[in-house]
Amino acid sequence: MWLSNIAEDWWSLIGYSNRLDLCRDIQFESRKRAAGGRCSSRKTMINGQLHTFDHSCQYFTVSDRRFANIVSFLHNKNAVKIWTGKIGHLKSGKFHEDSNITQAFIGTDGMQTVADCLASNANVQRPVWISEVFWEEGSRKWKVDRFGFYDYLIIAHNGKCADKLMSSAGAPEVHSLLRVRFNDVLNPRDQRMHLCSLWVLLIAFETPLKLCFEGAHIDHDDISWISNNTAKYRNAREPVAGKKDSTECWTIISTKAFGKNFKVPQENIPPSTEKVVTERLLTAFKAATGRKEVPRVCYTRVQLWGAAVPINVLGSGADCVFDCRHHLGVCGDWLSSPCIQGAAISGLSLAEKIQQHSADVADVLSGYETNSTHHGHNMFSSGSLGFQQSSFVELRTISKNRMSGNTVVEDPGIPLVSRGNGKYSKYMEDDNQSSSTTTTTNVMTSKFDNISYRLSRRKQLLRYRTIVVNFEFSFALLGIVLMLIETELFFQGVISKSSVASIVLKSCITLSTVFLLVAVVGYHVTGIQLCMTDNSLEDWRLAVTFPWTYLKILLELCVCIIHPIPGNITISAVDPDGKPKEVSIDAILSILMLLRVYLISKFMVVHSKLLTSTATQSLGALNKVKINSTFVFKALMSSMPGTILIVIMLAILVVNSWAMRTCEAYYHPDPKNSDFFNDMWMIAITFLTVGYGDIYPNSYCGRFVSVATGLMGVGTTALLVAVLAQKLEQSRAEKYVHNFVTRAQLDKERKIAAADTIKYVLQLWRMKKNNENNSRKRIRLHGKLLQAIAAMKEAKNEKASIGETAIGFIEIAKSVNDIVDVSESLQESQSELKMKMTEIDSTIKDLQTKMDAIYTAVVRR
Incomplete structure (x- = not known):
């Protein structure tokens, strides 16, 4: 058995690794450096220390039971661990943790450890170049270049190389699935697989950035993801003795649009493009994290993934494709769910299909026990179909609705798209496949x-x-x-x-x-x-x-x-x-x-009815609201705040009074402090932060209770003030009435002030006209004039401020609705005007035609 390019998608290998009866004769091909592909890491020596960069897969999640068993096996082998760092969304320097990600898994020392664990029992050889495969009907076997004949051929690659290799292989039905187009947006008329390109920048800073997260999806035009590899693998290896290393390594992944704009041959990236991409991604990193300056950069490396993330899936929704007539299978995450879990399930489904089809293989391998602790032997690895960087990272795979088993995938540069609601674009829906080509889905059922x-x-x-x-x-x-x-x-x-x-x-x-x-x-x-x-x-x-x-x-x-x-x-x-x-x-x-x-x-x-009510539970689940003690307390504080606060204060008074009495009676017996009513008085004045000093605790235990009571009193008083402020706040109707009366009063004051202003101006004008030189009277009138002008301005400003404070959400909503109505009426008017202009244009054309006819007739005469 030979698997084409399986190293390009090592998670498909997991499916085969968990079907031991198919692993004995599998031969793998890989790239030059390591068998990792999508789950690969780059280890680089920086300042005398070895650092790990995840430059493809960043993390993955689990929502399928079969994949959960695979991850459990890898966890027992110490190949994966749970990423405990903060993961969320970052926009303009503000980080919001994503609560939907319950458990994110990563490798123990880079994602490469996953592939290394799977290949630990395999004799991986690399590199090997496959240039031709062909199906021979006579022997019913596959001729693979110079390496001989094989019973089955598995395609786990989705790039141009697989398309070119299978174009002359003699299996046109399967070749139609491998046609590919590279773009950052989907063309719905083109029934082919669409792949996007992404740039990755590996960068190291001399000193830490001290950000509050370890991984974040970015809302930016140029970058879609950043992660802190140093924090991610802080305990992966021991530091070099005698060397203190403060280097912090980050991975920056671009958006699909950025990858398209700077698309170049990935095998030979021009230095000018590499420089521009590095500068652009670093600038976007600063803008996203809200940093004007960053520590000095001590290492950078850019990488282009040409065939990065699929932006559509196979129309049938199958996990894998198996051509019984040609012994040819296709598996990969790009068939049904572009994610790590999808790749593993696809490989496992295809392995089960091949096992069912090949009775001869089952007889030969009947002595092998099927379990997930064996990974096969005598495996062969090669460099593959000539396209060595064709698969990419699953930036984010989370279970949005785990009850339904749906997988939510976020491609870099686009929002979350749910496969469960059918909105993920599909290809090959209308293509007619051969009757010998069978698509399979999950055959295992669960309760x-x-x-x-x-x-x-x-x-x-x-x-x-x-x-x-x-x-x-x-x-x-x-x-x-x-x-x-x-x-x-x-x-x-x-x-x-x-x-x-x-x-x-x-x-x-x-x-x-x-x-x-x-x-x-x-x-x-x-x-x-x-x-x-x-x-x-x-x-x-x-x-x-x-x-x-x-x-x-x-x-x-x-x-x-x-x-x-x-x-x-x-x-x-x-x-x-x-x-x-x-x-x-x-x-x-x-x-x-x-x-x-x-x-x-x-x-x-x-x-509580809030928890036992099915309607409340359903609404909470739809809106991602947990119905717990905090929710019930907030609901009670909203509905009956006075009652809740009185109950809390009485409970504190009784409980703390008994605690004070117990402390004093045990550790400092005193008839005065051991009396329950005296202790209630002490707790009350402490709770109210008064403390008259007529009675005070004598034991250390009692003093501790007093301090705790004071803190409780401060917190309860704050709640009481908030409740009173809310109760004393005017309702919307009361605000309208109050504002209306105030405006009327201010209008009246302004009119009076305006009348006084005119009156004093006329008196001053008359004194000036009559040459009355009584300076005392003139000064008094001038002062009254200034006061009237100030009163008029004050009334005007106060009325304007009342108008500003009276605007609320309801007023804004009403204004928006009015604007929408006006816009719709304008659009209707424009449409009518457009129709009239069209009619006028048609009339003018008719007139022109008639004028031409008249002119022609006149010329002929």
């Missing part, structure tokens, strides 16, 4: 493919989660109640810490805590199962985010595990007076146990 199963499973998991939260709330409340009973009995002197009653009560608290911890773990397990159901995932590891999911579970367990331990455990401490003494730790554990009250919010969320 998640049944939408009714997913919906019923989700409903069942939501019900389980509600039950688990009920148990959490019950066990937490039971433990708090038992703790309060034990503490109050100890304060009243009924029991001691060493008595049987105290030990029994604390043992019950411990038992309830154990059940609570089990319920917490069950809650998170149910959440992971919900995520798997929503996103059609078979492996639970794809539903968690490392390390944040584990840290979240650990934090919640640490909060819930705190409780008073049975027995009397004491520690040595020093009170504020400097006296050492033995104190019990039960007070601190009892106060920290009150942190379990956060479960009240979780209990309210699962029982």
